[in-house]
Amino acid sequence: MRPVPSRPRSATARRALTAATACAALAALTACGPAAGRAESTDALLSVTDQLDAAGSAVATARLAVEARADGHLPAVTADAAISDAVETASGAVHAIGTLVVPDSATDQVRRAALDASEIAVGPVASARTWLGTSAADAAAPPDLLDALDDASTAVERAHAAVQQAASERAAR
Amino acid sequence: MKRLLAVALGILTAIGGFLDAGDLVTNAVVGSRFGMSLAWVVGAGVIGICVFAHMSGKVAAVSGRATFEIIRERLGPRAAGLNLAASLAVTVLTLVAEVGGIALALQLASSVDHRLWVPVAALAVWLVLWRVKFEIMENVTGLLGLALVGFAVAVFLLGPDWGELAAQLAPQVPVEEDAGTYWYYAIALFGAAMTPYEVFFFSSGGVEEGWTAKDLATSRLNVLVGFPLGGLLSVSIAACAALVLMPAGIQVDAMSQLTLPVAQAGGTLLVAVIIVGIVAATFGAALETALSTGYSLSQYLGWSWGKFRRPAQAARFHLAMILALVVAVAVLATNVDPIAVTEYSVVFSAVALPLTYLPILVVANDPEYMGDQVNGRAMNAVATVYLVIIVVAAVAAIPLMIATEAGG
Numbered sequence: 001m002r003p004v005p006s007r008p009r010s011a012t013a014r015r016a017l018t019a020a021t022a023c024a025a026l027a028a029l030t031a032c033g034p035a036a037g038r039a040e041s042t043d044a045l046l047s048v049t050d051q052l053d054a055a056g057s058a059v060a061t062a063r064l065a066v067e068a069r070a071d072g073h074l075p076a077v078t079a080d081a082a083i084s085d086a087v088e089t090a091s092g093a094v095h096a097i098g099t100l101v102v103p104d105s106a107t108d109q110v111r112r113a114a115l116d117a118s119e120i121a122v123g124p125v126a127s128a129r130t131w132l133g134t135s136a137a138d139a140a141a142p143p144d145l146l147d148a149l150d151d152a153s154t155a156v157e158r159a160h161a162a163v164q165q166a167a168s169e170r171a172a173r
Numbered sequence: 174m175k176r177l178l179a180v181a182l183g184i185l186t187a188i189g190g191f192l193d194a195g196d197l198v199t200n201a202v203v204g205s206r207f208g209m210s211l212a213w214v215v216g217a218g219v220i221g222i223c224v225f226a227h228m229s230g231k232v233a234a235v236s237g238r239a240t241f242e243i244i245r246e247r248l249g250p251r252a253a254g255l256n257l258a259a260s261l262a263v264t265v266l267t268l269v270a271e272v273g274g275i276a277l278a279l280q281l282a283s284s285v286d287h288r289l290w291v292p293v294a295a296l297a298v299w300l301v302l303w304r305v306k307f308e309i310m311e312n313v314t315g316l317l318g319l320a321l322v323g324f325a326v327a328v329f330l331l332g333p334d335w336g337e338l339a340a341q342l343a344p345q346v347p348v349e350e351d352a353g354t355y356w357y358y359a360i361a362l363f364g365a366a367m368t369p370y371e372v373f374f375f376s377s378g379g380v381e382e383g384w385t386a387k388d389l390a391t392s393r394l395n396v397l398v399g400f401p402l403g404g405l406l407s408v409s410i411a412a413c414a415a416l417v418l419m420p421a422g423i424q425v426d427a428m429s430q431l432t433l434p435v436a437q438a439g440g441t442l443l444v445a446v447i448i449v450g451i452v453a454a455t456f457g458a459a460l461e462t463a464l465s466t467g468y469s470l471s472q473y474l475g476w477s478w479g480k481f482r483r484p485a486q487a488a489r490f491h492l493a494m495i496l497a498l499v500v501a502v503a504v505l506a507t508n509v510d511p512i513a514v515t516e517y518s519v520v521f522s523a524v525a526l527p528l529t530y531l532p533i534l535v536v537a538n539d540p541e542y543m544g545d546q547v548n549g550r551a552m553n554a555v556a557t558v559y560l561v562i563i564v565v566a567a568v569a570a571i572p573l574m575i576a577t578e579a580g581g
Contacts (some may be wrong), residue, residue: 050581057424064421064433074436077284078429078444084284085427 040103045167047100048114049160051093055121056156058090062125063149069132070141077134085130090122110166117159124148180391187399192321192406193268194274195365195519197451198512201425202580203358204414206350208482209341212408214359218366219404221341222558223396225530228537228548228556229372230392233379235546240376241472243542244532256532257473258550259525264370264516265497268462272298272501273511274455276578277428279299282448291505296500298459302494307381307480314457320450325409327438327447331416341415357573357580360566361516364523367563370465372533377468381481386546413438426512466497523570526563534560 065082068074074082097115102108124145131145203211229240236243245253275298276290283290301310328516346355375396384392414425417434425431428451435447464480471478471490478490505511537548548556574580 053424054426056422057426060421060423061427061433063428064417064437068433068436073440073444074432075441075444078432078436078448079283080284082427082429082433084581085429086451089426 015130030038039134041107042167042170043140044100044102044107045110045163045170047161048097049167051096052118052160052163053112053158054096055090055118055158056094056153057124058086058093059121059149059153060085061089063146063153064130065129066141066145066149070139078134080129083125083132087122087129088166090118090125094118094122107166107170110156110163113161114163117155121152124152180394183391183395184399184402187315187395188319188402188406189402191400192318192454193267193365193368193461194270194455194511194515195368195522196407196566197274197410197431197454198425198428198518199358199361200410201414201418201431202516203362205418205423205425205430207347207355207358208415208419209408209411210337210343210345210347211359211362212342212411213344213405214362215404215411217562218363220399220555221363221562222367222371223531224552224555224559225251225367225372226375226400227393227396228552229376229533230379230384230396231389232533232536232542233376234384234389234392235386235544236542237380237385238542239373239380239472240533240536241373241469243478243536245473245558247536247539247542248532252532253473259528260369260373261469263368263518263522263525263546264373264462264465264492265500266514266521267368267370268466268497268503269457269504270511270515270518271455271459271462272498273505274428274454275459275516276505277511278448278451278455281429281432281451287511288505288508292389292502294456294459295502298456298463299495299498301460302463302480303484303491310460310480311378311457314453314460317453318406318450318457320408320446321406321454323435323439323443323446323450324406324413327435327443328409328412328416330438330443331413331434333412333416338412351577353573353577354580355570357520357577360523360570360573361362361519361580363562363566364521364526364570365519366407366437367526367530368519368522369525369529370462372405372529373465373469374461377464377472377479381479383481389546428512438482463494463497467491467494492507520570520574520579523563523566525567527560527567530556530558530563 062083065074065079069076069079069099086088097111097118100111102111127145127148131142200215232238232240232243241253241257244256248256272291272294275288275294276287279285279290279294280287346352379388379392410431413431413434417437418430419426423430423433431451432444432447436444467490468478470476470493471487474489476489477487479487482490482492504514532552534548537541538553540547
């Protein structure tokens with residue numbers, strides 16, 4: 001039997017393989033575009049939730065410090081250090097959310113809502129430090145300050161829940 | 174009686190000196206995020222440090238020489254150089270964290286910004302290194318560090334549901350955290366408990382204090398009783414955070430947050446005690462890390478070293494410590510967050526662990542140095558198991574740091 005020349009068959013196979021590889025690469029690239037977009041969007045939202053966690057933690061720290069100081073359980077200087085750190089954390093969260101680059105307008109809308117909530121958190125935390133600096137700091141904590149801290153906490157929690165929902169919707173798509 | 178007092182003092186200083194900025198911060202962070210579910214890592218780390226600290230103490234007591242000198246002689250300059258590079262880098266990073274820790278602790282007592290305290294803290298560390306005798310330095314910081322027992326007192330005063338707290342001890346990943354972050358913090362805690370500088374300080378300290386084979390029993394007692402009790406203090410910091418900060422949704426990112434559970438439990442007096450403890454613990458660790466820098470460099474390069482010599486007789490040893498302190502101040506002057514430095518330092522400690530502990534195991538098995546005091550089979554078996562754990566932790570540390578964005 002005459003042997004089949006191997007070179008032409010190998011060349012055909014190579015051509016087919018090259019074409020298949022090119023098609024696969026093209027398909028992968030086409031698929032990766034939207035997938036990368038989704039990943040970016042989800043990552044951005046996860047970064048926002050991290051920052052909202054930090055803002056919420058700062059509000060809770062300030063509340064605990066105010067209560068402890070008002071009860072006479074925490075020295076004024078230590079309470080000041082704790083609330084000063086909380087102010088820094090809350091402001092840092094606002095800065096981080098405010099400067100986050102997001103891939104699309106839908107994500108940007110969620111980011112803006114989170115930014116509003118984190119900005120709301122900074123005010124009461126800073127007010128707690130102001131209260132600490134006044135002579136009334138030895139007396140009971142003013143209810144309006146505690147209410148403002150609670151409101152800030154609620155606003156951050158709501159924003160957190162909204163961002164988490166948006167993130168899970170993106171991830172599911 | 175005098176001997177008993179010396180043993181008691183050794184144990185107390187080992188307890189008080191066990192904790193440093195890395196332990197304080199990492200335990201609080203872990204307690205506020207994972208409750209008590211990572212307490213088992215502290216236990217594992219304490220056993221590990223007991224094994225290797227005892228081994229390096231034994232090397233010093235039997236041979237009368239510090240571990241690093243022997244490592245260079247036994248393994249040659251290249252292998253010892255690798256060990257030196259890894260441990261020196263981590264020790265200087267730890268020194269940065271400790272000086273930052275002193276500054277943060279002083280801020281808690283004064284409300285003056287920690288950045289202003291950094292040069293003061295570094296100057297105080299240098300003055301003590303320059304002027305104060307080794308034993309006084311070690312005993313005073315160790316005994317004052319015992320004030321951190323306040324965290325254990327706070328746990329009792331908070332009156333927790335002990336059953337619930339004990340249930341948290343089971344290793345499990347909390348619902349709101351992922352497995353990668355859990356293991357990242359497990360490695361951080363392990364690195365915090367087994368920081369490389371501790372063993373070099375322990376063996377060099379043995380030489381400073383003139384240990385001989387007769388002191389082995391005392392050294393063993395210090396390690397086997399003092400370190401586990403120090404570990405209990407670590408766990409009580411995590412418990413304080415788990416009881417007060419975690420339910421309030423507070424994630425620890427500042428040293429000041431450590432005082433909040435204590436304030437709730439014991440009021441201003443207990444807070445004051447804790448602040449004294451934090452200053453002493455970080456100050457003591459800053460002294461130890463600065464000394465470790467001088468010890469390891471001098472022992473590798475064959476310079477004259479030791480606090481038992483006057484500074485003029487060990488000039489390069491003292492210069493190395495001064496330079497390390499200058500580096501620490503310079504790094505902190507960049508406005509870097511000392512807490513972040515501390516968190517990174519414990520993870521990089523984990524990375525450097527194999528390079529530190531493998532040579533100690535090799536030397537401890539060499540009859541030329543150890544005579545009939547070479548490691549027994551049981552000790553070698555435990556040490557080998559730990560080396561495997563250490564290698565796994567070292568290999569996994571950096572990938573986990575990247576994957577979890579440093580536990581973010």
